[in-house]
Amino acid sequence: MYLNHNNWSVRIVLGIFVLFAAYACSNEEEKEKELEVKVDSSASTMLKFNNTLFSVPSPHQMAFLAKNQKVDYNKEFLNPTSNASKYTNDFKKALNMGVYGANLGYVNIYEQNQDAINYFAVIKSLATQLNIIGAFNPKVISRIEKNMNNKDSLLYIVSTTYRNADQYLKDNRRDDMGVLILTGGWVESVYIMTQICAKQKNDEIMYRIGEQKHPLENLIKILSPFYNQSEEYQKLIDAFIDLAYDFDAIDFKYNYEEPTVDVKNKLTTVNGKTEVIISPEQFKKISEKIEKIRTSIVGY
Amino acid sequence: MKKVFIILVGIISITFYVAVMAQTTDEVMNHCVKFITHPYISDGQQYRALLNEDEVAEFHATFYGGSTYRIAACTGNSDGALIFSVYDSDRHLLFTNRDYENTPYWDFKFKSTVDCIIEAQLDNKIKNSGLAVMLIGFKQ
Secondary structure: OHHHHHHHHHHHHHHHHHHHHHHHHHHHHHHHHOOOOOOOOOHHHOOOEOOEEEOOOOHHHHHHHHHHOOOOOOHHHOOOHHHHHHOOOHHHHHHHHHHHHHHHHHHHHOOOHHHHHHHHHHHHHHHHHOOOHHHOOHHHHHHHHHOOOOHHHHHHHHHHHHHHHHHHHHHOOOHHHHHHHHHHHHHHHHHHHHHHHHHOOOHHHHHHHHOOHHHHHHHHHHHHHHOOOOHHHHHHHHHHHHHHHHHHOOEEEEEOOOOEEEOOOOEEEEOOEEEEEOOHHHHHHHHHHHHHHHHHHHOO | OHHHHHHHHHHHHHHHHHHHHHHHHHHHHHHHHHHOOOOOEEOOOOEEEEEEOOOOEEEEEEEOOOOEEEEEEEEOOOOOOEEEEEEEOOOOEEEEHHHHOOOOEEEEEEOOOEEEEEEEEEOOOOOOEEEEEEEEEEEO
């Protein structure tokens, strides 16, 4: 009886093992066929805070605004690629991977191809050091390198790659790194906007800076779970909380208007209007604080 | 011997479960990314929540004026099982895909910057539990 039971045990275990092996093999074959970046996933590592999720707008959208406002390209606003080798810990590397991602978007939108090549090289290097090169597989790298002269394609591929990196980090229980990349990107894009406005007053860009109130609140909520992880996190989050007080002083007026729907094109036009009232003093204070935070990120 | 057997089955079952869940997530993602194609550029993030029955995932986002966005929301590898609704910060309903056969994506043109709340829940007539994935793309 004991032997029989043992036989059955072995058979069951072997059965499960064969089932698992068959599954793993079929999955492997499927992955080989895939052309795009694929990452392993686990539903147990969701970015989920009491079923509430927070978004931070893409830094590339800010760069589009600058270009549309006919603001000239200015390399001085960017973090020099030569700084990359000076970041020694993962905290700084992840933040600056976000910074350089925003820089790559900026140089790409302004069609500065040589700069785009340099910034991409730095991002690739940081991704390797952070062990997230899995999101930058050779096919993607080759696609990026081939599309350096194609502004739209490059931006599409780079943004998709950053999303894959975000998923890769969440899947591998490294949400903290993903959040830091997001943070670096946000800080850099707001910093560039404040620098543009400081050189030449631009109402559209100033309003866009004022509109960062909710993205900043979202960023603080995303970062908060890591507050006790290290002193670096504490300093960073405290600086954002301090900055949030200045954003709170900005006056917002929102008026709802009925949206219009174009069913054929699956398009809803949101007609509500937000008015942002930001004084030069408020702008100056925000600019100074952003510059201080940015210096602490890109400094070494 | 019995203990070893139980531990072994446990380990294999957990590994198998994780692998199945990984495939589920990848399936949902692979399906959802098809909707964020050129000219829409990803916002660089991926949002997901595990939903059961009437659970609702709430999602806070800022959409800039002058931009057009595409929101894609999926669960599983077929369409129509996820309901998503977009509200402004005063909770005015701006859109719900319930009105359009639970379509997995919709475009939104924002005249002015609006802070929005997106709610996602399973259509319990089709599905009672599953992983919900939401992606955002923008075009200028």
